[in-house]
Amino acid sequence: MSNTIVTFAEVRGGTLRRPSLEAVSEARRIADASAGRVVSVLVGAANEAATKSLGAHGADKVICFAAGALSSYSSESYARALSKAVESEGAGAVLIPYTAMGKDLAPRVAFLTGGGLVSDCSSLELAEGRLVAKRAQYSGKFISTFGWKTKLQIATLRPNVFALTTPAPDRACEVAQAEVDAAARARVREFRAKEGGKKELAEAQIIVSGGRGLKAAEHYKLIEDLGNAMGGALGASRAIVDDGWVGHSFQVGQTGKTVSPTLYVACGISGAIQHLAGMSSSRVIVAINKDPEAPIFKIANYGIVGDLFEIVPALTAEAKAHFASRA
Ligand code: FAD
Numbered sequence: 305m306s307n308t309i310v311t312f313a314e315v316r317g318g319t320l321r322r323p324s325l326e327a328v329s330e331a332r333r334i335a336d337a338s339a340g341r342v343v344s345v346l347v348g349a350a351n352e353a354a355t356k357s358l359g360a361h362g363a364d365k366v367i368c369f370a371a372g373a374l375s376s377y378s379s380e381s382y383a384r385a386l387s388k389a390v391e392s393e394g395a396g397a398v399l400i401p402y403t404a405m406g407k408d409l410a411p412r413v414a415f416l417t418g419g420g421l422v423s424d425c426s427s428l429e430l431a432e433g434r435l436v437a438k439r440a441q442y443s444g445k446f447i448s449t450f451g452w453k454t455k456l457q458i459a460t461l462r463p464n465v466f467a468l469t470t471p472a473p474d475r476a477c478e479v480a481q482a483e484v485d486a487a488a489r490a491r492v493r494e495f496r497a498k499e500g501g502k503k504e505l506a507e508a509q510i511i512v513s514g515g516r517g518l519k520a521a522e523h524y525k526l527i528e529d530l531g532n533a534m535g536g537a538l539g540a541s542r543a544i545v546d547d548g549w550v551g552h553s554f555q556v557g558q559t560g561k562t563v564s565p566t567l568y569v570a571c572g573i574s575g576a577i578q579h580l581a582g583m584s585s586s587r588v589i590v591a592i593n594k595d596p597e598a599p600i601f602k603i604a605n606y607g608i609v610g611d612l613f614e615i616v617p618a619l620t621a622e623a624k625a626h627f628a629s630r631a
Contacts (some may be wrong), residue, residue: 307340307433312386313366314405315346320354321449322507323401323463325361330428330466331399332362332491338428340396343367345389347382349375359477366479367393373486376495377405383412388484390417395456397435399428402460403506403523403563410460419456424562426465433457435588443558443581450553463506464564465585475520505556510536511565511586513556514544514583515579517572517593517612521549526616527571533623539563541573557582569619572612575600592616 309331313324324344331342344363346354348370355366369385386409390398398413400406402424414421425437425449435457437450505511512534514527524544531538539561540554556563558581568586573579574599575591583589584603591604592612601607608615 306394307335307338308393308395309335309340309342309397309399310386310390310393310395311344311363312398312400312406312409313344313354314345314401314629315351315354316405318349318509319353320351320357321401321403321435321504322468323403323406323461325348325468326463326466327399327401327461328358328361328363329469329601330461331397332469334397334428334430334435335362338433341365343389343393343395345369345386347374347385348377351416355477355479357471358425358472359475359479360471360473362475363477365393366477367482368479369482369484371483371486372481372543374484376475376492378486378488378490378492379408379412380490381484381532383409383416383485385482386413387416389482390456392482398456398458399453400460402462403469404493406460410458414458417456417458417460420454421450421458421460422450422452423460424462425459426462427448428461440441440585443577444584462562462564462585464509464566466592505537505539505554505563506559508537508563510534510566510569511539511556511563511583512536512569512571513539513541513573513583514571515541515573516543516547518544518549519572521547523613526612526620530569530571530616530620533627534567534569535627536565536567536569541576541579555582570604571602573600574598575603 311327314321341364343359343365377500427438539556545555558578564585569590591600592608
C-alpha cells in the first residue's frame with residue numbers, strides 16, 4: 305500500500321474529540337513501522353488548537369477544509385472533503401473514529417474512493433506492507449481477522465481501545481488549507497443537542513451504569529452521585545431506557561452505544577448478551593448485583609454480591625473522600 309495514512313479529525317462544539325487523537329496516534333504507530341507519513345483532515349471551522357494537537361500526536365500534515373458551509377456536519381460534503389484529501393495525498397489507508405459521525409461518514413468515503421471498509425476495528429497490524437484488522441463479532445462472542453482486497457484500506461476504530469502517543473508539542477507539522485464543493489442535497493439548518501449525560505459516553509474513561517436493579521426512576525440518582533464522585537459518565541441498560549427512566553443516549557449495548565472505558569461499573573445490571581455487546585471491551589469491569597449467578601459476573605474483573613442500595617452510597621462516599629484528599 306502507499307504508506308500515506310489519512311485520518312479524519314472530528315471536532316464537535318469547537319473541541320477535537322479524543323477518538324480523533326487515537327486515530328492519529330495509531331496512524332503514527334503504523335507509519336513509523338512502514339516509513340510512512342500521516343495526514344489528518346479537519347473539516348469545519350478553522351481550529352488552531354486542534355491542528356496543534358493533531359501535530360503533537362503524530363500528524364505530519366493537517367489539511368483544513370474551512371468553508372463556512374462546512375461548519376456543521378453534513379454527510380455529503382464532509383465525505384467529499386475527506387475523499388478529496390485521500391485522493392490528493394495518494395493515501396493507502398484511511399483511519400476514521402467509530403463515532404456516530406464516523407459511522408455515517410466512512411461508508412460514504414468508501415463509496416466515493418472505491419476503498420474497502422472494515423468497521424469497528426479493535427486492532428490493526430501490518431503484514432507484508434498491508435493492514436490486517438481485528439474486530440469483535442456477534443456481540444463480542446468471537447474476534448475476526450480481516451484483510452482488504454481493495455488497494456485503499458479504510459478502517460473505523462473503536463474509541464478508547466487504541467493508545468494515545470505521548471504528545472510532542474514541538475513536532476513539525478505542515479498545515480494546508482483546502483476547498484471542496486460544499487453544496488449538498490441535504491442542508492443542516494439547526495443543530496440541537498439531545499438530552500444526555502454531561503460527559504460523552506463513547507469517549508469516557510470511567511462509566512457508571514444502572515439497570516433494573518435500581519427498581520425506580522428516582523433511584524438513578526444513586527448512579528449520578530457515584531458517577532459524579534468518580535468524574536465519570538453515566539450509562540444505563542436498555543430495560544430502564546425502555547421504561548423511560550433515562551433517555552436513549554444513556555443506553556449501552558447492541559442497540560445503544562459501544563463503550564470501552566478504563567473502568568465500567570455496572571450496578572443492578574444482569575449482563576444480558578445485548579448489554580455485554582456494548583461494554584465487554586472495557587478494561588476493568590466492576591459488577592454490583594445481589595444475585596451471585598448473574599451473567600455479568602462472568603466478565604467482571606471485580607464482583608460485589610450485595611444490595612446496591614447499600615453498596616453504591618458507600619462507594620460514593622469513598623470516591624468523594626478519595627478525590628477530596630487528592631485535591
Ligand atoms: P434485568 O435483566 O432485569 O436485571 C436486573 C438485575 O438487577 C438482576 O441481575 C438482579 O439480580 C439485579 N438486582 C435487583 N435488585 C438488586 C439490588 N437491590 N442490588 C443489586 N442488584 C440487584 N439491553 C441493553 O442493556 N442494551 C442494549 O443495547 C440492548 N439491546 C437489545 C436488543 C435486542 C434485539 C433485544 C432483544 C434486547 C436488547 N437488550 C439490550 C435487552 C437485554 O436483553 C436485557 O433485557 C436488558 O439488558 C436487561 O436490563 P437489566 O440488566 O437492567 O435488567
